[in-house]
Amino acid sequence: MAAVLFDFSGTLFRIESTESWLRAVLAEADVLLPEPELIRAARDLETAGALPGGAFPSGRLPDAVAAVWDIRDKSAELHRAAYTGLSRQVPLPDPALHDALYDRHMTPAAWQPYPDTAEVLGALRERGVAVGVVSNIGWDLRPIFRDHGLDPYVGAYVLSYEHGIQKPDPRLFATACEALGTDPRDALMVGDDRRADGGAAALGCGVHFVDHLPVSRRPDSLRPVLDLIR
Structure with missing residues (x-):
């Protein structure tokens, strides 16, 4: 990946x-x-x-x-x-x-990042894997990443309200892949909504789901991503 x-x-x-x-x-x-x-x-x-x-x-x-x-x-x-x-x-x-x-x-x-967010994003950067954030949202989330020190790990933010397109529309994922210079078939989409985030599969992206749980109840659900990209 x-x-x-x-x-x-x-x-x-x-x-x-x-x-x-x-x-x-x-x-x-x-x-x-x-x-x-x-x-x-x-x-x-x-x-x-x-x-x-x-x-x-x-x-x-x-x-x-x-x-x-x-x-x-x-x-x-x-x-x-x-x-x-x-x-x-x-x-x-x-x-x-x-x-x-x-x-x-x-x-x-x-907002609070999940306990393994920084670890996983940092490991991806060390491996030379590009990272994008693709979100159905109505406001600019970039300050959240900057405030929590996670913005340096993100190569592209693709936000629905900035494009007038919502997941699962494949065009939103395609925009992210283009911004990162990546073929969709070489990308993995990670999300908690099977319908919305699953839309990436239409482009040939791999898809991995996590559970939408409180931070205290989900300490390490992102770590399997590191195994999937090997």
Whole structure:
């Protein structure tokens, strides 16, 4: 393999918990909620699927969200509209908190790399294997990689909202391979979504899946990638 393409959320990084997300925003806004209300609001936000990179919505989508849900990663505007629409199903003390929640999830503090992310990316660089990040997302994740010291390992970022194309569309993977100067047949796609990330197989890429688990429960799922590229 000449290149490895990685998904972002649930593959290299994991978003913080919904409770942590809400606590951080309330603290930043200097808004106090009684603990039982805070816990209830966090639970309701999780049920609504309001945290990007977190749990999917478990109930019926609001009409406005349903209209854009399947294409939410094609633009920054659609992504924000979808997730703030979900958040607004949950009453909060100040309506401005819904946009603050969305803004929080785009910060480096909201994301944590999996324990073996740096090790695997570093080993790939030592072996001369190119690395790309291919993500369905509505915002620029590059600052996350820079803040966590992982940007030097990445040769190309191919983000759906910048191209108006979402995985599993093969064109997104083809764009990444072209940016890395790699034939798709010499590339491996690593992700946690069998439908979205599995789209790379249409180009002839190898595909390897990992489980979308909390960081504490997935210490070494990326290490098998190093065996696959030998």
